[in-house]
Amino acid sequence: MPGTSGNGAVTRSTLRQQIADALRDEVLAGRLQPGQEFTVKEIADQYGVSATPVREALVDLSAQGLLEALQHRGFRVREYSFADFRGLVEARSLVIDGMFHALDRGRGGPPHVQDPDDPYTAAALAGVRRRGEEAQRAACAGDLTVLIGYDLRFWRELSSLFGNPYLVDFLHRLRVQSWVCAVQHLRRVTDLRGLLWAGHTELIDALSRRDTDAARCIIAGHNTHALALIERLATG
The missing domain is CATH 1.20.120.530 (GntR ligand-binding domain-like)
Known part of the structure; x- marks a missing residue:
C-alpha cells in the first residue's frame, strides 16, 4: 500500500541519518581513528540494523569527506594532513x-x-x-x-x-x-x-x-x- 511504502521510506531515511550522525560522532570522539577500515556488515552488526541504511549512511559520510570508499573492501576513516x-x-x-x-x-x-x-x-x-x-x-x-x-x-x-x-x-x-x-x-x-x-x-x-x-x-x-x-x- 502507498502509505506503508511511504512510512518505510521515512523510517529508513531517519535510520540512515541516525547512523551517519552516530558514526560522525565516533570519528569526532576519536573512537574511529584516521585510517581505520570497516565494512558495511561490521557497522550493521554493531548497530543491529540492515545493511541498506548503513551503506547509505557511509556513502553520505564519504560525500562529506569524513570517509573514503575502498573498492570491494568497505570504507576507511579519512586521514587529513x-x-x-x-x-x-x-x-x-x-x-x-x-x-x-x-x-x-x-x-x-x-x-x-x-x-x-x-x-x-x-x-x-x-x-x-x-x-x-x-x-x-x-x-x-x-x-x-x-x-x-x-x-x-x-x-x-x-x-x-x-x-x-x-x-x-x-x-x-x-x-x-x-x-x-x-x-x-x-x-x-x-x-x-x-x-x-x-x-x-x-x-x-x-x-x-x-x-x-x-x-x-x-x-x-x-x-x-x-x-x-x-x-x-x-x-x-
Whole structure:
C-alpha cells in the first residue's frame, strides 16, 4: 500500500541519518581513528540494523569527506594532513567573510537580520550566544567533546540567521571536516585547558553591535590560533 511504502521510506531515511550522525560522532570522539577500515556488515552488526541504511549512511559520510570508499573492501576513516587543515580553515574563512559582507551591505538574509534591535533578531542572537557561552566554558575546561558539540551548534545557528540554507550546510560541513582533522592531534593531548579557542561570545557581541571589523579580527585570531596549535601538534 502507498502509505506503508511511504512510512518505510521515512523510517529508513531517519535510520540512515541516525547512523551517519552516530558514526560522525565516533570519528569526532576519536573512537574511529584516521585510517581505520570497516565494512558495511561490521557497522550493521554493531548497530543491529540492515545493511541498506548503513551503506547509505557511509556513502553520505564519504560525500562529506569524513570517509573514503575502498573498492570491494568497505570504507576507511579519512586521514587529513596539516595542509588539508590549512585549506579547510581558509575555505571556512571565505564563507564567514561573505556573511560579514552581507551585513556590511545591509542585506544579511531575511529582513529581521538587518535590524539588531528587532525582537526576533535579539532573541535569535541571545540563543546563539548561549551556545557560545557553553562552548566557551567547555574550551576553558579542556572538554573537547562538549566543545565540539556546542561549537557546531553555535555556527549552524549563527549562519542560519542569514537565511541561506546552502550557506548553512556548506559551513557546517567545513567545520565538521576541520574538527575531524584537528581531533586526531588534540585527542593525544592529556590536558587541553588553556589551549582551545574560546572567543564565541566575543564574536556574538561584535556582531550584535554590527561591528564587522571587530568580528573579522576575532575570526583572524581564531584562525591563527588554530593553525599554530595544530601545526605544533602535527609536527611535534
